[in-house]
Amino acid sequence: MAPVRFTTGKPDHDLTYDDVFMSPTRSSIRSRMDVDLTSTDGLALPTPLVVANMTAISGRRMAETVARRGAISIVPQDLSPAATAEAIARVKAAHVTFDTPIRVTPDTVVADALPLIPKRAHGVAVVLDAGAPVGLVAASDAAGVDRFVPVHEVMTTDLTIVSDTSAPQEVFDLLTEQRRKIAIAVDASGQLVGVLTLKGAMRSALYAPALDADGRLKIGAAVGISGETERRATTLLEAGADVLVMDTAHGHQDRMLETLRSVRAVRDAHADRTGVRVPLVGGNIVTAEGTVDLIEAGADIVKVGVGPGAMCTTRMQTGVGRPQFSAVLDCAAAAADLGKAIWADGGVRHPRDVALALAAGAGAVMVGSWFAGTHESTSPLMRDADGRAYKESFGMASARAVRARTKEQAFFERARASLFEEGISSSRMYLDPARPGVEDLMDFITSGVRSSCTYAGARTLPDFHARATVGVQSRSGYEEGRPLHVSW
Numbered sequence: 443m444a445p446v447r448f449t450t451g452k453p454d455h456d457l458t459y460d461d462v463f464m465s466p467t468r469s470s471i472r473s474r475m476d477v478d479l480t481s482t483d484g485l486a487l488p489t490p491l492v493v494a495n496m497t498a499i500s501g502r503r504m505a506e507t508v509a510r511r512g513a514i515s516i517v518p519q520d521l522s523p524a525a526t527a528e529a530i531a532r533v534k535a536a537h538v539t540f541d542t543p544i545r546v547t548p549d550t551v552v553a554d555a556l557p558l559i560p561k562r563a564h565g566v567a568v569v570l571d572a573g574a575p576v577g578l579v580a581a582s583d584a585a586g587v588d589r590f591v592p593v594h595e596v597m598t599t600d601l602t603i604v605s606d607t608s609a610p611q612e613v614f615d616l617l618t619e620q621r622r623k624i625a626i627a628v629d630a631s632g633q634l635v636g637v638l639t640l641k642g643a644m645r646s647a648l649y650a651p652a653l654d655a656d657g658r659l660k661i662g663a664a665v666g667i668s669g670e671t672e673r674r675a676t677t678l679l680e681a682g683a684d685v686l687v688m689d690t691a692h693g694h695q696d697r698m699l700e701t702l703r704s705v706r707a708v709r710d711a712h713a714d715r716t717g718v719r720v721p722l723v724g725g726n727i728v729t730a731e732g733t734v735d736l737i738e739a740g741a742d743i744v745k746v747g748v749g750p751g752a753m754c755t756t757r758m759q760t761g762v763g764r765p766q767f768s769a770v771l772d773c774a775a776a777a778a779d780l781g782k783a784i785w786a787d788g789g790v791r792h793p794r795d796v797a798l799a800l801a802a803g804a805g806a807v808m809v810g811s812w813f814a815g816t817h818e819s820t821s822p823l824m825r826d827a828d829g830r831a832y833k834e835s836f837g838m839a840s841a842r843a844v845r846a847r848t849k850e851q852a853f854f855e856r857a858r859a860s861l862f863e864e865g866i867s868s869s870r871m872y873l874d875p876a877r878p879g880v881e882d883l884m885d886f887i888t889s890g891v892r893s894s895c896t897y898a899g900a901r902t903l904p905d906f907h908a909r910a911t912v913g914v915q916s917r918s919g920y921e922e923g924r925p926l927h928v929s930w
């Protein structure tokens with residue numbers, strides 16, 4: 443892997459994403475749509491994004507939504523093996539094109555339907571009678587209505603019904619012609635299959651889904667390093683997980699290396715039996731030495747990032763970590779020397795951060811907190827005193843997460859474990875009114891990254907890494923690049 447070029451030589455201090463910028467270079471690419479964003483981590487994800495294994499963020503809803511748009515979500519290690527297997531099964535059963543809607547019956551009362559509707563970015567529930575769609579109900583249909591009114595009294599019955607064999611483009615044209623926002627897909631016997639919005643139909647034409655060898659949506663799962671790791675790994679592999687993530691705060695420790703070795707043996711036995719070799723991810727580390735040790739112990743992908751996360755207090759608590767751009771740069775180079783890859787994990791707050799991580803050589807980029815503030819994250823939708831919608835998020839090393847993770851342990855163990863918190867127990871992640879769904883954020887990110895690639899004259903991510911020219915900027919250089927929403 444060729445090293446990233448610096449405009450004025452590689453500095454002798456470490457850099458964050460904010461510390462750097464990319465110079466434009468001559469390009470022959472005519473359209474941003476000519477850029478191929480396939481991940482270079484061995485998973486070949488059409489969209490090089492991974493949703494972090496965080497309890498407040500990644501569940502089956504998030505997983506199926508991002509997989510339809512080419513990315514993958516990792517179910518956290520704190521979900522029981524049975525619940526994780528159930529989440530995997532539901533994602534594997536989900537339709538590749540049509541979204542899974544909230545379903546209610548005609549007799550469901552408004553009070554029960556209303557809290558379910560925000561769980562979907564498309565903002566409606568489908569009313570089913572014996573499995574066949576008979577109506578749609580949105581929050582606006584229930585405005586000013588008694589809470590105990592059944593939804594059949596307020597639902598819209600003028601529906602756009604399409605066959606589940608319709609192409610997204612056909613659905614788009616039909617919805618445009620009928621001036622509607624959402625189509626309901628049914629199978630040959632009239633049973634509900636899913637829904638597709640106008641935007642969803644457009645996105646289906648632009649994004650390729652992340653699919654396994656059987657054409658089902660991809661999903662990953664985390665294992666952790668404590669407890670019955672081999673047993674959990676076996677359950678998740680049998681359930682159909684497409685990637686296993688061994689994840690702990692300090693990944694460069696003997697227990698992680700032992701876990702990787704033992705899970706590698708479980709994975710290899712599964713591969714011999716089924717012919718499916720699931721990649722293993724290990725982390726988190728921030729050094730070339732850590733990268734090499736994890737790869738030698740069995741990691742196909744190394745997760746890079748100590749302390750950049752939005753929920754993270756590690757650096758303030760311990761002084762440990764490393765500025766993320768330099769960590770990604772060095773670890774990606776060390777992994778590439780061994781024919782392996784890294785994920786850049788944490789600290790992504792703008793599309794530019796994803797672009798910089800990919801330019802630095804990351805095979806894909808892991809995003810957590812930014813995606814917490816979306817309809818698809820696992821937390822319930824809340825509103826503050828001003829009515830602004832938000833989701834509550836928390837760190838996986840917070841007192842709250844540690845309490846949940848250790849609930850089966852003795853009181854003394856729980857009390858001891860809770861002393862070592864390194865994360866925030868409660869934060870508000872506001873939904874951006876312009877981008878309230880994770881797909882909206884993915885549009886924002888991928889359009890930025892496509893554009894970055896064309897500025898570098900790169901058609902693919904390996905090209906991007908090879909051609910990117912990076913400069914170091916001052917704080918005022920960074921500030922100069924920020925848009926101004928109010929006059930100065």
Ligand SMILES: NC(=O)C1=CN([C@@H]2O[C@H](COP(=O)(O)OP(=O)(O)OC[C@H]3O[C@@H](n4cnc5c(N)ncnc54)[C@H](OP(=O)(O)O)[C@@H]3O)[C@@H](O)[C@H]2O)C=CC1
Nearest residue numbers: 666667668689690691692726747748749750756838839864
């Ligand atoms: N990327 C990052 O910067 C960080 C991420 N996290 C995330 O939080 C989640 C929970 O991770 P984690 O806290 O490791 O919990 P785990 O449940 O994975 O347990 C970690 C185990 O490692 C031992 N350990 C030894 N040294 C350390 C250390 N420096 N920090 C933490 N554990 C250590 C602990 O023992 P004992 O308790 O006896 O010390 C414990 O047995 C993971 O998802 C992880 O990715 C957490 C912190 C930083």
Ligand SMILES: Nc1nc2c(ncn2[C@@H]2O[C@H](COP(=O)(O)O)[C@@H](O)[C@H]2O)c(=O)[nH]1
Nearest residue numbers: 494751752754788789810811837838839865
């Ligand atoms: N130090 C801590 N790091 C944490 C905690 N919970 C999660 N994480 C790490 O953050 C990334 C996601 O970063 P983000 O900026 O996108 O939110 C995640 O994958 C973990 O590595 C925590 O409690 N403490």
